[in-house]
Amino acid sequence: MSGSWLSMAIGRPKTVLFIGFLLILTSAFGAKNLYFRGDYKVFFEDNNPQLMAFNQMQDMFSKNDGVSIIVAPKSGNVFSVESLSLIKSLTEQAEQTPFSSRIDSISNFQHTWSEFDDLIVEDLVEDPSNLEADDLTNIREIALNEPNLVNRLVSSKGNVAVINISVNLPDGDQTAEVTTIAHYVEEMTAQYKAEHPDYEFHHTGMVFMNYSFSSFAEHDFKTIVPLMFLAIIIIMWILLRTIIGTITTLIIIIASIAATMGLAGWAGMYLSTATVNVPTMVMTLAVADCVHVISSMLYSMRQGKTKKDALLESLQLNWLPIIITSVTTGIGFLTLNFAAVPILADLGNLTAIGVVFACLFSLTLLPAMIMLLPLSVRPKQQVEQIGMIEKLGEWVIAHHKPILPLTAVVTLLAVGFSFKNQLDDVPTAYFHESTSFRQATDFQQENVSGMINIDFAIFTNQDSGVNDPENLLIIEQFSNWLLEQPEVDHVSTVTDVYKRLNKNMHEDDASFYTLPTNKEMAAQLMLLYEMSLPYGLDLNNQLDLNKSATRIVVMVQNLGSRELTSLETRAQDWFSANAGHLRLTAASPGLMFAHISEMNMASMLEGTVIALLLISILLIFALKSLKLGVISLLPNLLPACIGFGIWGIYSGQVNLGLSIVLSMTLGIIVDDTVHFLSKYRHARSKGEDAEGSVRYAFASVGRALWVTTLVLATGFSILMLSPFALNSEMGMLTSIIILVALAVDFFFLPPFLMVFDKKTKQE
Template sequence: MRQLWLGWVLKHPWWVLLGTLVLVLLMSSGMSKLYFRGDFRVFFAADNPQLLMFEQMQDEFNKSDNILIGIAPADGQIFNTTNLTLVKQITDAAWQTPYSIRVDSISNFQHTEADADDLLVADLLLDTAQLDEAKIAHIRRVALAEPTLVKRLITADGTVTAINITVQLPELDKNKEVFDTFGFARQLTDEFSQRYPDVRFYLAGVIAMNHSFAYEAEHDARTLIPVMFIVIVIMLALLLRSVVVALATVIIIVVTITSTLGLAGAAGIFLSTATVNVPTILMTLAVADCVHVIASVQFALSRGHDKQSAIEYSMQRNLMPIFITSATTAIGFLTLNFSEVPILADLGNMTAVGVMLACLLSVVTLPALLAVLPVRPGKVKPQHQQDTAMDKLASFVILRQRLLLPAMALLMIVFAGFISLNKVNDEAVKYFSPATDFRQAMDFLDQHLTASMSMDFVLHSGQSSGVNQPEFIAAVENFSQWLAEQPEVAHVNSISDVFKRLNKNMHADDPAFYRIPQTQDEAAQYLLMYEMSLPYGLDLNNQLNLDKSATRLTAALRNMGSKEITSFEQKSLQYFASQFPQYQASAASTALMFAHIGERNMASMLQTLPLALVLISLLLVFSLRSWRMGLISLLPNIAPAAIGFGIWGLYSGEINLGLSVVAGISLGIIVDDTVHFLAKYQHARHEGNNAEAAVRYAFNSVGRALWITTAVLVIGFSVLMLSSFRLNSDMGLLTAIIIFTALVIDFLFLPAFLLKFDTKESQHHA
């Protein structure tokens, strides 16, 4: 069958190329259906419990999607005429932000005070023309004494302030809506930067984060793919020493990528921060297949074969290894379907399909291309002449096998021992490089205010208007104070503070009455008077639901890892349940969602790895037709990932969403080297060679192809390190480390292992 198929391909190469063209055009037609989504919700499945809780909270209260504009004057004084005027002007202009429903700042804070029996409610800064020293002192005194403002919209020392714009997107075209909203805020701050050159502005919040997700993904697509493409072309031309075969490889790469993207579009898959990496990953994987075919053709040509027999020689030796390595790589990526993150599953499926397409094109279209292109035979070497570098390496391994085997085993054990230094840590803000504007803004505002992490708690009274009950308000107040005392919490925004302030106002601003109202009627009356006095857009819907049966309490958190966040959630809910069993509480926030997804994703990936390992091992046993060889291959396939994660434990120690999938991905890729080396080794053994001769033959026939493909793969994944999106850059770096480690193990440990434990079979063949 193989001979018939290959004979037909080589006899009718133009028909093969025409058929490929038609098939590629059909598959690529779906590219027009591709679209891009960059909002943070793409990381969560529709039935994700934290997302459902978050959405329920968003429905019950005002949306919490926001843009936070940080304002930091060079003189460090917010409370002066110039800077208070600036705050007032931006606050007023911010209402024009697309889809905005609320703007909060120190200037429009609804300050309350008593006037005889009346309650006066007004902006803290209503008219900048009235600003004088007395007015500024009054604004400063009120703002720095108000718990709902300090550490949320103004620093305790009055050096930095922020304006919070709450938006409600219609979600018809999320990407456009985010870019429109963020674009307006950016234009606004740019205009004020020109008018106030001594003031620095920072844009943070959920909308800024969504914009950064989308922007960085699109930026990666525009920059990394062209960089990777150029690097691969140059490397292939240099390493394969032929522009023609480099061109053939490029053709296979291009049609693989366009076909994969077309099939994804037809299947309804959208592009995201994860799937924009598919072209870059497929470039490296498609190259690996092509290099093995081409290197073997060049090897045969150098031994005096004509072009057709050289292609036949290459396909006879590479057909099964290419299929097996492609299948194992596809299995590795298909394990991402067990991920809790939908876009990682999309990444896995798209890459798996692309890998198998690359396999098909490499064994059908590439031979046809090589048959019609002017591939030169190069300098013919005698049969006995070996690849000098590879032969020297083979001699070194054979000579030093007794030292290499224990030394490599010891190194593997030592580095694998550092795996325990890693911990799962997912912070959405840290997904972005410190060089990005968004990360710098969040880091600055986190340092001075509380911008990046928060946890919303919904406390249910169990009945309509229950929030007016003094005992419920007392429960809210108790919980707020407990939260404020926790080391993880920087600020608490609670409705109980509003009730205490209103109670004081309604008792002639007597500080002694800064406490919870004593009766439900009092609380209801105060709240009604206050709400009737509030202007449009500044009501209490962000803290109270419609029937006033529940309140939302927001705890701003200090920077911490995912385990700490989930622990804090559990600790907080347990405290409330133990102290107030008559009420119900739930928690939600974007930080909490990412914390949970990181933990669950790592757990699901660890559970999936054994399945992938079993499937890959069975494929290896099938391809090598030997249980013994299949078992021998296990160690060099497992060890690189163990060593890689050990090195990562020393280097960073933080495992995020991107890294949680690396083990599965790399497991499929690194099998490539092992399969090709063992296939050539086994071929030599079946011809009657002893273990030493078989090792030497494997190095000479496939060693060059292995280091070329490894170099391309390492550089390919290293290109992802240029990404400002840490999920991509970290994944690229760790995968590159693992792939390089796999080559070292296959060149130093695997042959030494074979020389030690494959002696009986040698005597049998002898």
């Protein structure tokens, strides 16, 4: 069966090309349906429990996703006439932000005090231009002693102020709205920056986090893909020295990408921060198939065979290994369907489809094009380079006895260091330190508070239940407990409002800065206060309409997933022990990412075990040898062990992106092992002993393995240029494992075969 379609690709190349490119054009046309989603909710399934809890909380209270504009005067004092004037002006202009629903700053904070029997509610800063020194001192004292302001809208040192813009975004794809908001805020602050050069402006918040997701994905697509094309051209030319081989390989790459992305469009899929990497991955994997076909053909041509005979022999020798490696690579990527993150499953599915296309095209379109195009070989340069690989093979053969225990020691050390790795996801650390968003979040953390928050909702299950003094006391105690936690920077709780109002209604006597003592008084205080609030500054962000539930917003340091889930667990434990009659829920984007990281790691470990089992069974049947199938397990497992050991030394932090590397690379690194063992088995079947078979494998496929490894490592290392850390760190670790896999196949596998496969002829 293989001979018929292989002969067709060589004997009837024009027919094969016509059918192939018709298939490609039909598939690629679907790419017109693709669109991009950059919001953080693409990381979560619709039935994700943390997402459902978050959506429920957003529906009950006002939405608190938004933009934070950080204003930092170089003078270090926000309580000056110039600074307060700027903050007030910026606050007022921020009200024009598209989709905005609420603006909070120190200038429009609703300060309250008593005047005889009246409760006065007005902006803390009304007319900055007329403020005297005493007024500035008074405003500073009020702001830095107000729990709802300090470490939230103003730093404790009074050197940095924050303007929060809450937005009301539609459900579903929010990319267009997020981009509109971000552009408006950037243009607005750019004007103020031009007018006030002595001030720094930074942008944080979930809107700018979403905007960074989309803008960095666009950056990756525009820079990384072209760079990868350039790298492939250079590598193919330097190592293979064949123009026709380079051009045809590029055509196969483009065809594989176009067909893959076209099918994604026909399937109604969208692009995300993960799936924008599909072209790069398909590109690198497609090169590997082409290199094996071209390299084996050139090897045969150097032995004196014609192009047609050499090409046919190359296909006969490589078609099964290419199919096997494509299947194993596809299995590795398909295990990403075990991921708890939908866009990672999309990444796996699309890359697996791309691998299938690359396999199909490299065995049909590639030989058809080579048959129609002139191909020349430069024997001297090729012999010299092949000789280097052969010399390496001879050195390994000569020193195989000491090499084997040495590699075992290295592996054991690497495995030991791999245990230093800890699962820890910090959403703000998804972005490189050189990016403006990361710099803004770091600046906010250093001067005011972290950007990450946890929202706790307390349900009393009765109308006006929050006004009950017993419930208010529990809410206050819980809020105080939260403030005592080392991870917490600020707690926004409604009990601070009740205490301030109670003090106001007792002629601002500080001794009455306590909670109301009966339910009716609490209800009256809150009603009086809410009736005095201006539009847009109500308490719906803290209380539901029936006053049966309240939300406590906790700003925490930019922590990792372990610390966030630990804080959530401790909070639930405290509440269960001290408020059994009330119900507590917790939700926030940061908490959602923390839980999804733990879920993803557990699910990916399950997927890796299944992938390893399937790949092992496949290799046993493909190599037609139980012994070689079992032997192949070691060079397939060692690279990941050593790679994660290196990562344990380098970083030790495993994030959401790195959690998929084990499954993903398992399918890729099998390729080298399959090609080496297939050539080894071919020589054994011809009567060669283990040493001669290793020598043949080095000579026939060693150069191809070196080229494909260099291409794959280069392709994934180019991802390191991404400002999105999930992509850049995934690219770095994948490149490390791919390079280690080549070293294992060159320095561990041959000695292992020579020691444990000593029979004269492979059965």
